[in-house]
Amino acid sequence: LAKTTQPISMDSYEGQEVNITCSHNNIATNDYITWYQQFPSQGPRFIIQGYKTKVTNEVASLFIPADRKSSTLSLPRVSLSDTAVYYCLVGAAGNKLTFGGGTRVLVKP
Amino acid sequence: SQTIHQWPATLVQPVGSPLSLECTVEGTSNPNLYWYRQAAGRGLQLLFYSVGIGQISSEVPQNLSASRPQDRQFILSSKKLLLSDSGFYLCATGTGRYEQYFGPGTRLTVT
Numbered sequence A: 001l002a003k004t005t006q007p008i009s010m011d012s013y014e015g016q017e018v019n020i021t022c023s024h025n026n027i028a029t030n031d032y033i034t035w036y037q038q039f040p041s042q043g044p045r046f047i048i049q050g051y052k053t054k055v056t057n058e059v060a061s062l063f064i065p066a067d068r069k070s071s072t073l074s075l076p077r078v079s080l081s082d083t084a085v086y087y088c089l090v091g092a093a094g095n096k097l098t099f100g101g102g103t104r105v106l107v108k109p
Numbered sequence B: 001s002q003t004i005h006q007w008p009a010t011l012v013q014p015v016g017s018p019l020s021l022e023c024t025v026e027g028t029s030n031p032n033l034y035w036y037r038q039a040a041g042r043g044l045q046l047l048f049y050s051v052g053i054g055q056i057s058s059e060v061p062q063n064l065s066a067s068r069p070q071d072r073q074f075i076l077s078s079k080k081l082l083l084s085d086s087g088f089y090l091c092a093t094g095t096g097r098y099e100q101y102f103g104p105g106t107r108l109t110v111t
Helices: none
Strands: A011-015 A018-024 A032-038 A045-050 A055-056 A061-064 A070-075 A084-091 A103-108 B003-007 B010-013 B019-026 B030-037 B044-052 B055-058 B066-070 B073-078 B087-094 B099-101 B107-111
Touching: A018 A084, A018 A103, A032 A061, A045 A055, A045 A061, A045 A070, A045 B099, A070 A084, A070 B010, B003 B087, B010 B019, B019 B030, B019 B087, B019 B107, B030 B073, B044 B066, B044 B073, B055 B066, B073 B087
Parallel strands: A011 A103, B010 B107
Antiparallel strands: A018 A070, A032 A045, A032 A084, A055 A061, A061 A070, A084 A103, B003 B019, B019 B073, B030 B044, B030 B087, B044 B055, B066 B073, B087 B099, B087 B107
């Protein structure tokens, strides 16, 4: 499984855009990039998944460069309720998920 | 859509006591099932996963065990709890696209 590296924490303010970059230098050809969000005392929640280029849904956007060795999760106009831990995972369909430490995002008023 | 039930929600147990946590899944059949543990302020650690009834794979050597007696039932057990078993236990079910759905979790405190 590809190892991922992401910042330990990030602070932001309400209304700003938050971008979290994840490095995955040894990503394999059939690996997908998946992001989860976790609030305290809750299980992680799937946010977005992509293979290449850009993916956008109602919650976030995921930018993946051509070499796929990194990815950036973009949260537009964050609110206080976006304060959470965000995990970047890389792996192929059917594989077990491996969670790292994640990025703690704190949104301030 | 899939729904995952876990109970109990919280549990306080003395060291050396047995443990049984249950997870049941609705809305899907023959799911892949997973048990994770999360220590305070840490990431998730995969403990067990199962691809079918009676099929259990262990990821980390420990004093915990898992069983899958029915297609949509996954049980985490221990004969004698250790202090280090304290944590937040999460059951999850997966799809083929590396996407998992997590239950509400059980907060276990071993005293």
